Amino acid sequence: MSLAPRAVLVHRTTEYEELLARHGTHGQAAFFLSSRGRSIEDVRRRHERNLRGLADVAAAVPLSWRHARVERADLDRFLFGPEDVVVVVGQDGLVANAAKYLSGQPVVGVDTDPGRNPGVLVRHRAADAGALLRAAVTPAAGADELTMVEAVTDDAQRLLALNEIYLGPPSHQTARYTLAVEGVETPPEPQASSGVLVGTGTGATGWLRSLWHERSSDLTLPGPTARRLAWFVREAWPSPTTGTTRVEGALTPGTSLRLTVESDRMVAFGDGMESDTLDLTWGQTIRVGVAATTLRLVG
Incomplete structure (x- = not known):
């Protein structure tokens, strides 16, 4: 019996999460950024958009499918399977980061911050994830074969x-x-x-x-x-x-x-x-x- 498809969500730690890991609290991170002429609110809003995008993509995975998540830093330790559909949630560069670990699995790029990314590789919005996942496993799935x-x-x-x-x-x-x-x-x-x-x-x-x-x-x-x-x-x-x-x-x-x-x-x-x-x-x-x-x- 063949395995059900598995949706693998690839993401990366946001700048806001990195700031909290480094400075400990929101207030200390805000002070650090303000001393350099930046506002933490812009960083936090991008973080929240990324979280919403991840949540929307996860909710769009068909109920009969398996699913997993992998952070960019763990890609070299994650075992991708031939039945996987890889959903990269984030920036164009994250698609390139994941590509070297794949062997022909279909990849869907989801842009959670339209306007900040060129969108060359993350071409889609989180709202389209359900239809794209189902289409990715059909024999007639349209995909660009990037060299x-x-x-x-x-x-x-x-x-x-x-x-x-x-x-x-x-x-x-x-x-x-x-x-x-x-x-x-x-x-x-x-x-x-x-x-x-x-x-x-x-x-x-x-x-x-x-x-x-x-x-x-x-x-x-x-x-x-x-x-x-x-x-x-x-x-x-x-x-x-x-x-x-x-x-x-x-x-x-x-x-x-x-x-x-x-x-x-x-x-x-x-x-x-x-x-x-x-x-x-x-x-x-x-x-x-x-x-x-x-x-x-x-x-």
């Missing part, structure tokens, strides 16, 4: 991201490595830079676009569902032993970016989550390309 980026090291460590993966120094020092594009007939190039960014069409609205815009690149950025990535080298340094001829490009399935580390330490992390970092040492190789996994974003 993801994957990095794999030569010792089989794996990193998955929805927006982008950064490879570079853990500080403001220069990273040294040899860069090659596998699947393309170009020779490897030793480089020294402040890092490499490889991003998806979803990430092309953020950090990736800033690099693209800064250098007035002619490269066409991918769309969210395009099976294509864009990559940029940041601040490549020309020297007698390092080059700057390959500083941007595109990757499609069958091609990948290969970096061989020539520094004492480099790191790789995805979607700005430095707490989930791969450490890379001298001589280690990492390959970055289009992930086989996609994010199924409903509606």
